[in-house]
Amino acid sequence: MEKKVIVIEDEKDVLTYLMAVLEDQGLQAETLDRNAALAEGVASARPDLILLDVMMPERSGVSIYEELRTTPGLKDIPVIIISGFSPDGDSMSVNFQQMLSDPSLPLPDGFIEKPMNLDLLITMVHDTLGATDDHKD
Amino acid sequence: MTQPPKELTQWLQDHLFDAVPMATAVIDTQFNLVYANAAFERMFGDWRGMKCYKIYKGRKTKCLQCHGAKAFEDGKQTVSEEIGYNKEGVLTRYIKHTIPVVNEAGRIPYLIEMSTDITETEQIRREYQLLFEQVPCSVLIIDKHYRIVKTNERARKMLGDLEGRHCYSGLKGIDTKCKECTARKTFEDGKMHTGYHVWRNQKGETLHHHVVTVPVRMTDGAFDMVMEMAVDVTQTLELQSGLEFAHEFLETIISTSMDGIFAVDTHGNVNMCNPAARKFFAIRPEERLMRNELESILPPGFLDRALNGPQHVYLPETAIVDAAGCQRPVRLVGHRLSIDERSIGAAFSIQDLSELKELENAKLEAERLAAVGQTVAGLAHGVKNLTTALEGGMYMLSTGIEKGNLDRIQKGMTMLDRNTQRISMFVKAFLTFAKGREIRARMNDPAEIAKEVIEMYGPKADELGIQLDLDLPAPVSSAAIDYELHHKGTGWNRSGTSDDQKNHSGAWRRHQGAIQTGKRNDFPYQPSPQAPAQSGGGCR
Numbered sequence A: 001m002e003k004k005v006i007v008i009e010d011e012k013d014v015l016t017y018l019m020a021v022l023e024d025q026g027l028q029a030e031t032l033d034r035n036a037a038l039a040e041g042v043a044s045a046r047p048d049l050i051l052l053d054v055m056m057p058e059r060s061g062v063s064i065y066e067e068l069r070t071t072p073g074l075k076d077i078p079v080i081i082i083s084g085f086s087p088d089g090d091s092m093s094v095n096f097q098q099m100l101s102d103p104s105l106p107l108p109d110g111f112i113e114k115p116m117n118l119d120l121l122i123t124m125v126h127d128t129l130g131a132t133d134d135h136k137d
Numbered sequence B: 001m002t003q004p005p006k007e008l009t010q011w012l013q014d015h016l017f018d019a020v021p022m023a024t025a026v027i028d029t030q031f032n033l034v035y036a037n038a039a040f041e042r043m044f045g046d047w048r049g050m051k052c053y054k055i056y057k058g059r060k061t062k063c064l065q066c067h068g069a070k071a072f073e074d075g076k077q078t079v080s081e082e083i084g085y086n087k088e089g090v091l092t093r094y095i096k097h098t099i100p101v102v103n104e105a106g107r108i109p110y111l112i113e114m115s116t117d118i119t120e121t122e123q124i125r126r127e128y129q130l131l132f133e134q135v136p137c138s139v140l141i142i143d144k145h146y147r148i149v150k151t152n153e154r155a156r157k158m159l160g161d162l163e164g165r166h167c168y169s170g171l172k173g174i175d176t177k178c179k180e181c182t183a184r185k186t187f188e189d190g191k192m193h194t195g196y197h198v199w200r201n202q203k204g205e206t207l208h209h210h211v212v213t214v215p216v217r218m219t220d221g222a223f224d225m226v227m228e229m230a231v232d233v234t235q236t237l238e239l240q241s242g243l244e245f246a247h248e249f250l251e252t253i254i255s256t257s258m259d260g261i262f263a264v265d266t267h268g269n270v271n272m273c274n275p276a277a278r279k280f281f282a283i284r285p286e287e288r289l290m291r292n293e294l295e296s297i298l299p300p301g302f303l304d305r306a307l308n309g310p311q312h313v314y315l316p317e318t319a320i321v322d323a324a325g326c327q328r329p330v331r332l333v334g335h336r337l338s339i340d341e342r343s344i345g346a347a348f349s350i351q352d353l354s355e356l357k358e359l360e361n362a363k364l365e366a367e368r369l370a371a372v373g374q375t376v377a378g379l380a381h382g383v384k385n386l387t388t389a390l391e392g393g394m395y396m397l398s399t400g401i402e403k404g405n406l407d408r409i410q411k412g413m414t415m416l417d418r419n420t421q422r423i424s425m426f427v428k429a430f431l432t433f434a435k436g437r438e439i440r441a442r443m444n445d446p447a448e449i450a451k452e453v454i455e456m457y458g459p460k461a462d463e464l465g466i467q468l469d470l471d472l473p474a475p476v477s478s479a480a481i482d483y484e485l486h487h488k489g490t491g492w493n494r495s496g497t498s499d500d501q502k503n504h505s506g507a508w509r510r511h512q513g514a515i516q517t518g519k520r521n522d523f524p525y526q527p528s529p530q531a532p533a534q535s536g537g538g539c540r
Helices: A012-024 A038-045 A061-070 A092-099 A118-136 B006-019 B038-044 B052-057 B067-074 B119-134 B153-159 B167-172 B182-189 B234-256 B275-281 B291-297 B302-308 B354-403 B406-435 B446-463 B483-500
Strands: A004-008 A028-030 A049-053 A079-083 A110-113 B023-028 B033-036 B078-085 B091-101 B110-117 B138-143 B148-151 B193-200 B206-217 B223-232 B260-265 B270-272 B313-321 B327-339 B342-352 B442-444 B466-471 B479-481 B511-516
Touching: A004 A012, A004 A038, A012 A028, A012 A049, A012 A118, A012 B354, A012 B406, A038 A061, A049 A061, A049 A118, A061 A079, A079 A092, A079 A118, A092 A110, A110 A118, B023 B038, B023 B052, B033 B038, B038 B110, B052 B078, B067 B078, B067 B091, B067 B110, B091 B119, B119 B153, B138 B153, B148 B153, B167 B193, B182 B193, B182 B206, B182 B223, B206 B234, B260 B275, B270 B275, B270 B291, B275 B342, B291 B302, B291 B313, B302 B313, B302 B327, B302 B342, B327 B354, B354 B406, B442 B446, B442 B483, B446 B466, B446 B479, B446 B483
Parallel strands: A004 A028, A004 A049, A049 A079, A079 A110, B466 B511
Antiparallel strands: B023 B033, B023 B110, B078 B091, B091 B110, B138 B148, B138 B223, B193 B206, B206 B223, B260 B270, B260 B342, B313 B327, B327 B342, B442 B479
């Protein structure tokens, strides 16, 4: 059965690019209706993985991540952060954790910096999905 | 009885009566003046054919208390103080000796009355009494046993009835003479002495007195009493104490003030009032600054304006030339000093703004760096997205060719084309941003700008589920506004409102937003030094 990946990204071209890459990897790529509530959208899509941009004008990826991680039924869905936001010095994971309003929340399953290393992205996606399978097994 | 020599007897008989300096008259039993001497005539005028009560008192009838009638009856001499009128009709005081003339038969056919004018003496006595009572200090007469024998009215009011009491007991409430006794010094050497004493009044209040003692001498120079004159200096001391406190307080404030304080009098003398001022002008304590030197340091005309202007001069931000010849940012205040409208100079305070300016510059620099950093971060994010989108376009193109997927090739081409254009727009925006622009204020109607923004953002807001309304509660007159910036600013506010309308779950709900026009006076902007001056120094 095809694995389903949801891509949350405001840049239309980047969204198209990511979905094409995921489809080329034999995955089912979807995005969310912007007018729908996030939790309901994710819950109805039941994705195996979420690729999430951080800096978006309408709502930040950090806020979306916090909601996912605090909503029962959604908090175990793996999330890979894709962002062009990379403050100097610390790694993306450290910076991301500093942006969380609740630092005790678990960190995302992976971080990919824009512009993306495609091989790294593909490997990370497969590894994350594989780890999910292992976990389910 | 010894008989005088014949020639003396003759002189006495002929001249004694007129030689007597007292006004002397002879009165018969009917109170007629039968004889009077020259002194009498000089004092009371022509007496011939007049009754005594008429010439003395101007009366038509006998006096009610008639000493003459009594002397005719009892044959005794009397002395009385009388008030009558002199020959000019002026009220006169005189002492009258009434002497009965007894004849050989023992009867009294005549009285001799000798009057001495005491009008002037009495006047002087009264004046002295008035002076004694009303002099604005307490006066006490003290005898050699240190008893108070007499006090004036002021002493009685202030200290109570002290007559008959020892001065040390009445004034200080002690049983023995004071160690430092001013009266004793005068009793000892007969000279005037001064002293300071603390007395207590009847209410137990402490009164501070400055005391002067002088001997009350008789005509022969001897004295057994001392006059003590005491001036109450309690209020003066309190004022002095208050002044000392105020002086100390002000001195401390001035000397420890971080601001330089200096003064210039009308003669051009410059006084550096505190160390801060001397440090400011690099003047050592022994050095003096001349007015012309001060004028060359301060902003042109400032000194004259402070010295001659109607009120204080305040320069919140100006510059002086310091000792090293460098411009130094300062705040200057000058106050004209005057006494009864007469100018006596001006006082100044000067505050060094160097540190403040440095901090301000540092803050501006920090804000500038923060703004630059934020801008660069935003730009980097945008560039990364562009790069990613370009990579995406390349990916779509190459994989489309590989798979022979025309749709994907088309999408890739479109992505490449669109993002190439975005790069071009991006670069143009960079250039505009880098140039910056000055505010160009022109008279514009704020309501018109608001209407245009509503028209421009209305469709987009509607698309996002926001209803934009224009609220014009009252007409707002045209104002000096930078049309372009105001337009952008109002637009940004609207887009910010749009962001705020998103609820926590991430969904858009229908909301209302409003642009309201009105007038506020607390929104100043300061034109840059290069910008043309605006009327009133700024634009609202």
